[in-house]
Structures are given as C-alpha cells and as structure tokens.
Amino acid sequence: MAWPPTPQELITVSAPSPGGAGGAYRAFGETLRGLKTTMARVFEGIHTIQYPEEKVPVYPRFRGRHRLHRFEDTGLEKCVGCSLCAAACPADCIRVVAAENTPEHRISAGERYAAVYEINLSRCIFCGYCEVACPFDAITMGQDYEMSDYSRSDLIFTKEMLLAEPLDRTPLRAEGE
Amino acid sequence: MPRPEIHMITFTVDGREVRAPENAMLVDAAKLGDVEIPVFCYEPKLGQPVGACRMCLVEIEGIPKLQTGCSTPVKDGMVVITQSERVKEAQEAIVEFLLVNHPLDCPVCDKGGECPLQDISFGWGGGRSRFIEPKRHFEKPLALSPLIAIDRERCILCYRCVRFSQEISEDYQLILAERSADTYVSTFDGHPYVAPFSGNIIELCPVGALTSQPYRFRARPWDIEGAGSVCTLCPAQCNVELTVRDERVLRVLARQHPGVDDGWLCDKGRFAYQSVHVDERITRPMVREGGELRPVSWERALDEAAGALGRAGAQSAVLAGGGATNEEGYLLQRLAREAVGTPHVDSRAGGGPGRELAAALGAPALQATVPDLEHAHAVLVLETEPVDDMPIVDLRIRKGVRRNRVRLAVATPRPSSLDRNADVSVRYAPGCGEAFVAALSAMLGGEGKNVDELASSAGTTVEALRGVTGVLRGVEVGEGATGSDEAGPRDIVILWGERLTQGRRGAAAARGLLNVAARLRLGGREGAGLLEVPVAANGRGLREAGVLHDAGPGLSEPPHGEMAAIDGLELPDGLARGDLTTLLLWDAEVDAATLAAAGTVIAHAAFLTDALRAHATVVLPAESYAEKEGTVTHPDGRVQRLRPAIGRQGGVRPGWQVLADLMARVGATQDPADPGAGDPRVLTGPMASRQLFEAVPVYAGLTLEELGGRGVRWPAREQAAAWPRADAGPFGLEVPPGPVKANGDLRLGTFRSIWAGPEVGHSPALRFLVPKPRVEMAPADAQRRNVTQGDHVTVGHNGAALHATVVLRDAVPRGTVFVETDALRAGPVDVRKAPPRAGPPAPDPAEAPS
Ligand code: SF4
Numbered sequence A: 001m002a003w004p005p006t007p008q009e010l011i012t013v014s015a016p017s018p019g020g021a022g023g024a025y026r027a028f029g030e031t032l033r034g035l036k037t038t039m040a041r042v043f044e045g046i047h048t049i050q051y052p053e054e055k056v057p058v059y060p061r062f063r064g065r066h067r068l069h070r071f072e073d074t075g076l077e078k079c080v081g082c083s084l085c086a087a088a089c090p091a092d093c094i095r096v097v098a099a100e101n102t103p104e105h106r107i108s109a110g111e112r113y114a115a116v117y118e119i120n121l122s123r124c125i126f127c128g129y130c131e132v133a134c135p136f137d138a139i140t141m142g143q144d145y146e147m148s149d150y151s152r153s154d155l156i157f158t159k160e161m162l163l164a165e166p167l168d169r170t171p172l173r174a175e176g177e
Numbered sequence B: 001m002p003r004p005e006i007h008m009i010t011f012t013v014d015g016r017e018v019r020a021p022e023n024a025m026l027v028d029a030a031k032l033g034d035v036e037i038p039v040f041c042y043e044p045k046l047g048q049p050v051g052a053c054r055m056c057l058v059e060i061e062g063i064p065k066l067q068t069g070c071s072t073p074v075k076d077g078m079v080v081i082t083q084s085e086r087v088k089e090a091q092e093a094i095v096e097f098l099l100v101n102h103p104l105d106c107p108v109c110d111k112g113g114e115c116p117l118q119d120i121s122f123g124w125g126g127g128r129s130r131f132i133e134p135k136r137h138f139e140k141p142l143a144l145s146p147l148i149a150i151d152r153e154r155c156i157l158c159y160r161c162v163r164f165s166q167e168i169s170e171d172y173q174l175i176l177a178e179r180s181a182d183t184y185v186s187t188f189d190g191h192p193y194v195a196p197f198s199g200n201i202i203e204l205c206p207v208g209a210l211t212s213q214p215y216r217f218r219a220r221p222w223d224i225e226g227a228g229s230v231c232t233l234c235p236a237q238c239n240v241e242l243t244v245r246d247e248r249v250l251r252v253l254a255r256q257h258p259g260v261d262d263g264w265l266c267d268k269g270r271f272a273y274q275s276v277h278v279d280e281r282i283t284r285p286m287v288r289e290g291g292e293l294r295p296v297s298w299e300r301a302l303d304e305a306a307g308a309l310g311r312a313g314a315q316s317a318v319l320a321g322g323g324a325t326n327e328e329g330y331l332l333q334r335l336a337r338e339a340v341g342t343p344h345v346d347s348r349a350g351g352g353p354g355r356e357l358a359a360a361l362g363a364p365a366l367q368a369t370v371p372d373l374e375h376a377h378a379v380l381v382l383e384t385e386p387v388d389d390m391p392i393v394d395l396r397i398r399k400g401v402r403r404n405r406v407r408l409a410v411a412t413p414r415p416s417s418l419d420r421n422a423d424v425s426v427r428y429a430p431g432c433g434e435a436f437v438a439a440l441s442a443m444l445g446g447e448g449k450n451v452d453e454l455a456s457s458a459g460t461t462v463e464a465l466r467g468v469t470g471v472l473r474g475v476e477v478g479e480g481a482t483g484s485d486e487a488g489p490r491d492i493v494i495l496w497g498e499r500l501t502q503g504r505r506g507a508a509a510a511r512g513l514l515n516v517a518a519r520l521r522l523g524g525r526e527g528a529g530l531l532e533v534p535v536a537a538n539g540r541g542l543r544e545a546g547v548l549h550d551a552g553p554g555l556s557e558p559p560h561g562e563m564a565a566i567d568g569l570e571l572p573d574g575l576a577r578g579d580l581t582t583l584l585l586w587d588a589e590v591d592a593a594t595l596a597a598a599g600t601v602i603a604h605a606a607f608l609t610d611a612l613r614a615h616a617t618v619v620l621p622a623e624s625y626a627e628k629e630g631t632v633t634h635p636d637g638r639v640q641r642l643r644p645a646i647g648r649q650g651g652v653r654p655g656w657q658v659l660a661d662l663m664a665r666v667g668a669t670q671d672p673a674d675p676g677a678g679d680p681r682v683l684t685g686p687m688a689s690r691q692l693f694e695a696v697p698v699y700a701g702l703t704l705e706e707l708g709g710r711g712v713r714w715p716a717r718e719q720a721a722a723w724p725r726a727d728a729g730p731f732g733l734e735v736p737p738g739p740v741k742a743n744g745d746l747r748l749g750t751f752r753s754i755w756a757g758p759e760v761g762h763s764p765a766l767r768f769l770v771p772k773p774r775v776e777m778a779p780a781d782a783q784r785r786n787v788t789q790g791d792h793v794t795v796g797h798n799g800a801a802l803h804a805t806v807v808l809r810d811a812v813p814r815g816t817v818f819v820e821t822d823a824l825r826a827g828p829v830d831v832r833k834a835p836p837r838a839g840p841p842a843p844d845p846a847e848a849p850s
C-alpha cells in the first residue's frame, strides 16, 4: 500500500453525532444509572476495612507463612532434615543441609537434623506442598501473611525464625464463623 | 581364555518377540525387549547370580513353578510372562516379606531418593503390611569402618557386599554372621573393614544399610548434580561421576566403563575428592619474598616465573608428572622448546629408555587392552604391584583368574598381593628386573646355557623361571618348558611396571622386555600384548604429548636435533654441576636435595610440601582433577576426556591458561620488537586440545565430541599407522650387572603404596590410612638383627638413613628389606634398632609427603 493512502483506501469510523434525544440520554440517563448504584451503597454503610488497624480473620486452612515445630515434651525439633519438603517444593525455595546428631549435641529426634533450613519467602507460592510432604509434621503453614520487608534477603527465613513463636498478628476465624 | 562367541536366539517375553544372546540371564534379556524385572541381589559385576532375594520371580511356560529371572539363562523359544496375576502376587509377597524387618526410616536414611527398595516397593509392592509384631533391632548407626557406616536393620541380606569382599576384591573380610532371621553382615571378629576397595560396597548395597561416612547426610539426590569425569590419581584413570552440591564435590561414584574400570573404584579414588576442598590447598600464586612464600597476584607471579625462565634460557629444565593433562604436557614442551629455548624437558623423573625403544614398547601392534587381562590365556605381572600402582587392574586380574581361569604368573621383587592367585610367583632381587627379563628371554629362546647365569644374576632360580615360561606357554608347571611353543602362539598379556625401564640401565631392560614379547609372538595379536603401568597417572599421555627429553609430540624426532638434553634422571646432577639453574616443576615431585640445588624453582602444585616451602621461588596453584578440562591417555592408549565438575577454587587458573600466559610473556621478553611473538594462540581449553590433536600424528582427527564420555583407544584407529616405526628386536642383550653385593647387609627395595600421594594425606577421611614409615623384612633377618615386629629402627647406609617401624612378612625373601620411600636409592642397607628418640616424634607423613 502506498503512503499516504488514498481516501478510497481509508475506512472512517465516526462517533454518533451529539445532539438529539440520543445525546440527551447519553449525557444524563447513563450517568444517573451509575449514580443509582452509588447511592444504594451509601446507605448500606461502610465496607472498608481499615487495614492495618483492622484485619480480616483468616480461615483455619489459610496457607500463610510457614512454621517449624518442636516436640512439646522434649523440646527437640521435629524436623530431621530429610529434604522431602525441598523435593516437593515447586518453587524450589527451600534449602536444607542436614547434619548428624550426637549424644552430646542432640537437636532432633532422629539420626539427622537440619543444620540449615531456609525458605525464600519471596519465591514461595504458598502452595502448601511442603507441609504435605513432611513425614513428621515438622513444617506447617501458619496464618501469618504480613511478611513485607525492605530487602529481598530479609525474606529468606532461617530455621530460627521459622521455629520462633510467631507474633500473633493475624486473627483466626472461629469455628462456623 | 579367549572371549566366548555369542549366539543370538529369539524368545518371547510378555507376548513380545525379543532377540537376545543365548544364555544371557532372563533379567538382562528381557531388558532388550523393554521389560523390566525387578531385582535386588542380581548384579552381573559380581559374577554368578545367587538367587538370594527372589524379587525377580517370573513365569516360564512349561515350568510349573515361578522361576528366578536373574539366574535362569534364556533359551531359544522360551516364553516368559512377567505380568500375570501369579507373578504380581509373588512380587507383592516378596516386597512385603522384605519389609517385615525393614525399619523404613527413609527420612533419616541416606539412601532415600536413590533407593532400589523404595523404587521397587513403590512399583511392585502391594502397599500394605500385615506384620504387627516387633521388628528386629540392632544398634545403629555403627561404623563398619571409618569410611563406611552400617545400619543392620535396613539390610535385606542380598549378599552383595559379602560377595564383593569374597569374590571380587578377595579380601575375605565381610561375612554373614549367625543364621536365618538373626543373620547380619559383619567382619569375622568385628574389626573395621579396611581394604583398598571397600568403598565399592556402598554403591553395591541396594538399600541404605551401607552408607558412606564422608557423604553421610550431606545431600539428597535432588540437591545434587552428577558430573562425569576421569579420576587422575593413578594410571588406571577410572571413569567417575562426581556428585556436586553448591559447587563442592561431595562424593565420587563409578561411571561403569568395561574397557577401563569395570565399574569399580578404589578407596583412594572414591574418597580423596576431599582434598579438593581443604584449606591446605594452594589457591593463590605465591612468590618468595624475604625468605618466605607470600601470596601475590597472578600477574606478579607469572612475570617472575617468565622472567626467571627467560633469563635462564637453555639452563632451565622442565619436569612434568602426576595427573597433568596431555594439553598441559603439549603446551609445556612448547613453552620449553619454543619460548624458553631449552631442550631439557621430561616427564620421567626416573629416566627411561630412549625414543626408539619407547616407540617400540608403545607400538600399537604390541598394546594389550585392559579387558584383555581377563580373557588372555596367561598374564604375567612384571615389576609392579597392581594394587599399589594401578589398583583397579588388580580386580581385573583377579576376575580373569577366578572366572576365566586365566593362568597368572607374578614376577616381582616384593611379595605381591596376587601371589595367592598366581600359578607361579617368582621373586628376584630388587633392581634386577633387567637381569630377570634377560633370563626370561633366554629361557624362551631356548638358550639353556645362558639361563643359569642370568637367573643367578637376577637373584632367582632356573626352576622359578621355568615355572613362569610354563605358565606363559600353557605347559604344566614342572614339565620341561624350555622348548619352542608347540601349541602355537597364545594370548599373553604382560603387565609391566615402568619401574623396570627406569634408571641408567632402563634401555637394556626395555630391550629384554621386547625380546620376551617377540619370543612370545605378542606383536600384532588381538588379545595379547604389553600393558604398561606408568609411574605418573598420565605418564603415557605426557610422553605422547612430547614431554620427553629426546622426543617431540607423538614421539617424533625432537625439534632440537643434536642438542643433548638432560633427562629426568640426570636432573639432580645437571643442577649440581650448574648446567641447569632453573627448574619448572609441573605437578611433579622431586626430593628436597634436588630443589635445594636449583637456583630458581617454579612449582605448579596443589599442595605445599616441606621441600617446596623451603626451596620454591614461585608457586603456581594447580587445579584438582575435578576442575580440569582436557584429555589424558590411559596406559592402553585410550584417550579420555576430563570435564570440569566445579568452578576453580580461589584464584586457581586453568593449566593451559597459565602455560599460554607464560609462553606469551617469555616470548615477549625474548623479542621485544614483536610483543606477540610467543603467543601460543590458546584462548580456551578446547583450543589447546585441538592444537594437541593436530600436533600428535596418532591423535590426528580426534575431537572432544568423539572422545565423549567413553574415550577412544588410539591404537585401534587408522591414524595409529603414523606411530614412528621402531626396531622391536629381538636384540642381542648385554650382560646385566648382578644384584648388589650386600656383604652381610640387606638389599633395599622400595615401593609406593596406594595410600601415598598428597591427595590421600590431605583428605580428612583417608588420613588414617596414610602409612607410617615401615620396613618390611623377613622374620629370619629380623631375628639376626635382634629386632621384632613394631620396633623402631633406622634403615640406611653411610649416613643416609630413615626411621621406620618393623613389619615382619614371611613372604619377604631373606636378605632383602622393603621400604616405602623415594628418598633412599637401591643398595645395601643396614637395619638397626633406633636409639630411644629424644625430641619431637617424626613428623606425621600426612604433613610431609616425600
Ligand atoms: S508452600 Fe509451596 S512454594 Fe512455598 S515453600 Fe512450601 S512447597 Fe515451596
């Protein structure tokens, strides 16, 4: 096609011309229809949740930030460093380096324990496969979703951070709520 | 025995017609039809199947009961069913049965993720157990040895490890103790299972019962990557797969190659990877400043080294050794000959026969392959202890003797671990290899009158020689075996140690060996020939790359023509005389006295020895084999490729790059007008390989792709015709000198154990194996000198002496002692009780490898 195109080659699409009954309807009718919805909501009351002052409680099965657990009676870590969570993780964000327990230095109940346990939460997609894979229920998904931070490397959670009691920041929805 | 012929037959498996070799086991034959039959105890490497686990049950038409697929040879027209209800039921039952006593502690088990029991339970098991009684318990974890952990609860009693110990490595240590439900794997009295090949049972065990201590809990299969390469810690050059996690080598596995290693590794190869990551390793260049080696930049170190070499010119010498690659060797001789302008290049610190004889010994028609060892009629082991010098061929020889009834003759000065397997084993005096081969040659040539004399100058007897020729000729020992071979030529492999042809009389010994080969008509015969055990791990490759004082690449005429070159043996004299001032050591070790005599020592090394610490001027960090790129040549001529598995540690640079930089720098100093004069035009590893393949006629046309993961034997290629022609005898032999007259003293023989070498001493897991200095002597000799097992003694003569502990060995011939050392030369020595030592004990050999 030559440039510039001849007028025959051009297809012109123009808006309906303003004015007349159609024009008046477009100017007022549609606007009023929208306003009707707005007005209706105004009388319903306030829906906005004033986060972070207010928080929505999460469901018990909500998959938030992970937690590692200890046995309540012995205080030993449940994780034995078997790396199954790392194998299951589709985002490849768990790193486990295992080491051997000794009688003087016993960390977990099994022969081995996780010397390094890290989850890169900036990569995690919160699928919960790690929780499913764990044969000892050592890792579970908690309910915390407040994890924003100023630096990416701060989002790599270490074993100590995951073992620590999380700050109780997220309300849990009660049964039947 | 010659290789058996293979007949192909047709049989049916699961309705599929499959062609398979007759008498292959069903399990293997079914694989050809893509049918997998699960196995636990079956492992063809271990020899005959034992049928211990019953996992492989299949239905065969015409046989009422289920049969074990691992031990039923396939026959023509057989109809096999692996998918019927009956078979399924049996498989599920066996899995359930195996799991009855199995702890299933997969999360803490090192085998998890690569465990055949997991895989088979998942694939063929019923997924349920009816067993509610308590399982059997053992104490765990236990150390079977410092290298191997054993968990007896996980053992499924497949016998694999026990069979390995009893029938492959023949160390006869592992047994099954107790019977039936109480059976467990153990050594007889519970002593640690320490043997040169013990690590193989870790790979053999189909469950996590035997696991590696150094690898314990280090990684899971999904954390790691496998990187194929070649072990260059000894001339056997086994094919290995390095397990890498986070840029660290964590484990070494065998990468089964029937032409090289048969799927086994020795413990040195399996565990010495640890030395890659130790702090003692040199990872930065160093230069001597104010009497001390200090880390400096590469630029500074290269400038210093190039400056020293350039200044010394023809007064510098280059010595290569160890696992230096062919490319490094090739560039090294270019550096010396082209840039520095010195003819003094060598890769044989002990000297050796000249170019012609080396070409005759390495002639493609005369080369045996490693698999020939197991199919020959007879094997002669000459002047080498395979388990120390080239461990993996020790297993090959044992396999040949055990399975194919290969007749074995052993002729060495030192008692050999193969003596028990040998039809004949002969001792001769240390250092008298030349006389021994001369006597053998005379015997084979029917020169009866000579034999007496030669035998006695070798320190052996005519009867012993007759035994050897009897084995070689296939005549029963004891019968007259001096005549010519009526039975026609036979497949005979002579496995000979390079030590035979070292020293000033090396050429004469080489001629004798060629005579023996000629008289046995080994030349040009498939399945027969010579197989050398070089001293350096890549000894053959370095020679072919041209690192010889009298030969260029491919054993061609040396480029320097008439200029007399000083070889490795004369090096100390050359330095002492002042003909040489500067020494470039490329992965080679020489003794402290030699280093002290050199004005400037430039060493490319991975570890600092005491000698280097005291005398080196410039130290360049060497790569470990896990970091190397290049090729090496197996003693049977197989060119194999090394691939880097991990990044180089610290500031280590590739060897080819260091050499190229040195060449460019030396070249630039010599011709200031043309700064690019010395540039070898090597910018990458493959470029170095290409230059090598172009320069060595018998490697012509090779490519790295062609070498791939399995290597290529050049003697089997067309281009082998380019090997220099050399007279292969028979030669008229000179009269060899007799054994050293001991005059009441003892004759000294030296050896180097498998655990020698810096890699072993620097690997924490192997350090316990580093031998304390010891002197092996006959009990009678010890008694005469009033010493006994475990005594501290000094061994030596005229000042030079070393401390050692007495080890009594009945098999040591009277009048001879053996010491593991490079420090003492052969000659008469005296052994005396050491005066109670004052002062600090001798340094740990791990810290000071000689
Ligand atoms: S929740 Fe999913 S993505 Fe996140 S760590 Fe677990 S397995 Fe990985």
Ligand code: SF4
Binding pocket: B102, B103, B104, B105, B106, B107, B109, B110, B111, B112, B113, B115, B116, B117, B118, B154, B206, B207, B208, B209
């Ligand atoms: S041997 Fe295999 S099945 Fe048994 S505990 Fe170890 S990984 Fe699990």
Ligand code: SF4
Binding pocket: B154, B155, B156, B157, B158, B159, B160, B161, B162, B185, B204, B205, B206, B207, B209, B210
């Ligand atoms: S220890 Fe392993 S290899 Fe040995 S018998 Fe038991 S399962 Fe088999």
Ligand code: SF4
Binding pocket: B231, B232, B233, B234, B235, B236, B237, B238, B261, B265, B266, B267, B268, B269, B270, B390, B391, B392
């Ligand atoms: S036999 Fe030699 S090449 Fe093979 S693993 Fe042992 S040291 Fe390495």
Ligand code: FES
Binding pocket: B038, B039, B040, B041, B042, B050, B051, B052, B053, B054, B055, B056, B057, B068, B069, B070, B071
């Ligand atoms: S594999 Fe056949 S019986 Fe074990």
